[in-house]
Amino acid sequence: MYFLIKRLLRMRPDGSSAASRGSLALVLHEAAYDLRISLRSPRARVMGIVFPIVLLVVFIGVFGNEHTLLGGARVSLKVFYVPGILAMSIVVNAYASLVISISGLRETGVLKRRRATPVSATVLIAGQALATVVNTAITATILLVIAKLVYGVGIAGPALLAIACTTLVGTLAFACIGYAVSGMIGSQEAAQPTVQMTMLPLWFISGVFIPVAKLSPALRDLADVFPVQHLANSLDLASVHSSFAASISATDMLVLAAWAVGAAAFSAWRFSWLPSDASR
Amino acid sequence: MTATGLRRSLPVVFTNSLDAAAAAGGPGPTGPVIRVQGLEKRYGEHEAVRGIDLEVHRGEIFAFLGPNGAGKTTTVEILEGFRQATDGSVEVLGQDPWCAPGSWRARLGIVLQESGAEPGLTTRECVALYAGYYPAPRNIDETLALVGLSEQAAERAAKLSGGQRRRLDVALALIGDPELIFLDEPTTGFDPSARRAAWEVVEGLRRLGKTIFLTTHYMEEAERLADRIAVIASGRIVAEGTPQTLGGRQLEATQITFRVSGEADLSGLPPGLAERVQRDEGGLLRLPSTAVTADLHELSGWALARGLELQALEVSRPTLEDVYLQLTSEE
Numbered sequence: 001m002y003f004l005i006k007r008l009l010r011m012r013p014d015g016s017s018a019a020s021r022g023s024l025a026l027v028l029h030e031a032a033y034d035l036r037i038s039l040r041s042p043r044a045r046v047m048g049i050v051f052p053i054v055l056l057v058v059f060i061g062v063f064g065n066e067h068t069l070l071g072g073a074r075v076s077l078k079v080f081y082v083p084g085i086l087a088m089s090i091v092v093n094a095y096a097s098l099v100i101s102i103s104g105l106r107e108t109g110v111l112k113r114r115r116a117t118p119v120s121a122t123v124l125i126a127g128q129a130l131a132t133v134v135n136t137a138i139t140a141t142i143l144l145v146i147a148k149l150v151y152g153v154g155i156a157g158p159a160l161l162a163i164a165c166t167t168l169v170g171t172l173a174f175a176c177i178g179y180a181v182s183g184m185i186g187s188q189e190a191a192q193p194t195v196q197m198t199m200l201p202l203w204f205i206s207g208v209f210i211p212v213a214k215l216s217p218a219l220r221d222l223a224d225v226f227p228v229q230h231l232a233n234s235l236d237l238a239s240v241h242s243s244f245a246a247s248i249s250a251t252d253m254l255v256l257a258a259w260a261v262g263a264a265a266f267s268a269w270r271f272s273w274l275p276s277d278a279s280r
Numbered sequence: 281m282t283a284t285g286l287r288r289s290l291p292v293v294f295t296n297s298l299d300a301a302a303a304a305g306g307p308g309p310t311g312p313v314i315r316v317q318g319l320e321k322r323y324g325e326h327e328a329v330r331g332i333d334l335e336v337h338r339g340e341i342f343a344f345l346g347p348n349g350a351g352k353t354t355t356v357e358i359l360e361g362f363r364q365a366t367d368g369s370v371e372v373l374g375q376d377p378w379c380a381p382g383s384w385r386a387r388l389g390i391v392l393q394e395s396g397a398e399p400g401l402t403t404r405e406c407v408a409l410y411a412g413y414y415p416a417p418r419n420i421d422e423t424l425a426l427v428g429l430s431e432q433a434a435e436r437a438a439k440l441s442g443g444q445r446r447r448l449d450v451a452l453a454l455i456g457d458p459e460l461i462f463l464d465e466p467t468t469g470f471d472p473s474a475r476r477a478a479w480e481v482v483e484g485l486r487r488l489g490k491t492i493f494l495t496t497h498y499m500e501e502a503e504r505l506a507d508r509i510a511v512i513a514s515g516r517i518v519a520e521g522t523p524q525t526l527g528g529r530q531l532e533a534t535q536i537t538f539r540v541s542g543e544a545d546l547s548g549l550p551p552g553l554a555e556r557v558q559r560d561e562g563g564l565l566r567l568p569s570t571a572v573t574a575d576l577h578e579l580s581g582w583a584l585a586r587g588l589e590l591q592a593l594e595v596s597r598p599t600l601e602d603v604y605l606q607l608t609s610e611e
Contacts, residue, residue, distance in 0.1 A: 017414055026412065033398075033401065041399060041400055108395065108397075116388070274362060
C-alpha cells in the first residue's frame with residue numbers, strides 16, 4: 001500500500017510527459033493528482049477518514065457490550081460495527097465524496113478544462129476511480145488497525161483478502177453510481193443534500209448501523225434491491241469467517257457489479273463535463 | 281507580471297515553438313485554420329446561431345465580438361468541440377471538432393471564459409498535471425515564467441488573485457504548445473497594467489505564428505490585438521473586417537467638436553460648414569467632416585477673422601466601440 005501510494009504520488013513533471021508514455025501512465029498520472037487533491041481537501045479528509053473513525057468509536061462505546069446474529073453466528077456488536085463502518089466509509093469515499101467533488105469541479109469549469117485537453121474521458125474517469133480506490137484502501141486500513149489494536153477485533157488472513165476484494169468491487173461500483181448521480185445533479189449546492197438523502201436511509205436498513213437481524217422482512221427486502229446491503233453483507237461474512245470462500249459472497253459481488261454496469265451506462269448517456277449553467 | 285519581465289522571457293520561451301508549429305500536420309501554411317459555413321445551432325425552439333460563415337487563417341488573431349446572448353459562446357464551444365452543430369459545416373485544423381480525436385485536441389489551447397483552480401494543487405502542480413496530458417508539452421518553469429507566475433509556483437492555485445488565476449489559465453492553455461489558441465475573454469477582471477501585460481503575451485504568440493481566436497468585451501483589446509474582427513448579433517454575423525474598416529468605420533465621418541465663447545453668431549460661418557454644424561444641449565458644436573484639413577482651415581480662418589477662440593477643439597474618428605454599439609443595437 002505504502003509503495004503504491006508513493007508510486008502514485010511520485011511526479012515526473014520534467015521528464016517525459018505521461019501522455020507520451022501510454023494510457024496506463026496517463027491513468028497513473030491522473031490518479032496521482034486526483035489523490036493529492038483529495039488528500040489535501042479538509043472536507044474529504046473529515047468525511048472519508050475522521051467521520052468513520054468517530055462513528056466506530058461512538059457505536060462501539062455505546063453498544064459494544066451487546067450481541068447480535070451475524071452470518072449465522074452470535075457475536076459482540078464490536079464485531080458487527082467493524083465491517084458496518086467499513087462499508088459506510090467505502091460509500092462515503094467512493095460515492096459521497098466523489099459526487100460532491102465532481103459537482104464542484106464541474107461547476108467551476110475544471111472538468112470542462114480537463115476535457116479540453118487530449119486526454120480521453122475514459123482516462124480521466126479511470127484515474128479518478130483509481131485515486132478513489134487508494135482513498136478507500138487508506139481508510140479501510142486505518143479502521144482495521146484501530147479495530148485490532150483498540151477493540152481486539154481481528155480478521156483472519158484469507159478473510160482480509162476477501163475484504164480487499166469486496167472493498168475493491170464496492171468502491172468501483174459506488175464510484176460508478178457517484179458518476180451517475182452527479183450526472184443528475186445540477187450544482188454543488190445540491191450535491192450534499194442529495195448524497196445524504198440517498199446514503200443515510202440505506203445505512204439504517206442495510207446492516208450498517210443496525211444489524212439486519214433486527215429489521216422487519218419488508219425492510220430487508222427493500223434493502224436487498226440497493227447496493228449498500230450487499231457491500232455490508234459481504235464484509236460481515238469476512239468478520240465472522242476465516243476462509244476466503246466463506247468471507248465473500250458471489251451473489252453480493254454480482255449485484256454490486258450489476259449496479260456498476262447500470263450506473264456506468266447511465267453515466268455514458270447522461271454525464272456532462274460542462275457546467276449546467278453554461279451560457280449559450 | 282511586469283511588461284519588462286515578460287519581454288525578457290519571450291525569446292527564451294518560444295525558441296522551439298516555431299519548429300513545432302511548422303512540423304505539425306493539418307492545413308497548409310496559408311489555408312484556413314478555421315472554416316465555418318452555414319453554421320446553425322438550435323436549442324429546442326431557440327435559434328442560438330442562425331447560419332454563420334467564418335474563416336480564420338494561420339497566424340491570424342481573429343476577434344469574435346458580440347453582446348451576451350448573441351450566440352458567441354455557443355459558436356466558440358462548437359469550434360472547441362464541446363457542442364454539436366445543428367446544421368452547417370465546421371472545420372477546425374482540418375477536422376470536425378465534434379468527432380475529432382485526442383490528437384486534434386493536442387494542437388489546441390483553450391482559455392475558457394470561467395474556470396476555477398484545481399483544488400488543493402499548487403500553481404506549478406496545476407501546470408505539471410496539464411503538461412502530463414500532452415505528448416510534447418512545453419517546459420513547465422518556462423511557461424510559468426512566460427505568464428509571470430514563477431514567484432507563485434509553490435502557492436496554492438486557489439489562493440492566487442483573480443488576475444494571477446487568469447494567467448494560470450493561459451499557462452494551462454499554452455503548456456501543450458498549441459497551434460491554435462482560443463482565448464475566451466482572457467482579460468476580464470484584469471487591472472489596466474495586468475491587461476497590458478496579457479496583451480504582450482498574446483503579441484508574443486502572434487510573433488510565433490500562432491493562430492488566435494479571441495473573444496472579448498473590450499474594444500480597445502480587439503483594436504490593439506486583432507488582425508480581423510467579426511461581430512455576431514442575434515445569431516448572425518453583422519459585420520466583418522479589420523479594426524480600421526469594421527462596419528464601414530473608415531467611411532464614417534470624422535467629428536470636429538469645439539465651443540465658441542459667448543453667443544457668437546454662427547450665421548457668418550462659411551455656407552459649407554454652416555449647413556453641417558450642430559449645437560448640442562451643452563453648447564458643444566459638432567461638425568461631421570469627410571475633408572478634415574479643408575474644414576479645419578475654413579473654421580480656424582472664420583474664428584481668427586472674428587477674434588474668436590475655438591475652445592475644446594477636438595478632431596475624433598468614430599471609435600471601434602461606437603461602430604460596435606451601432607452594429608449590435610441595430611439587431
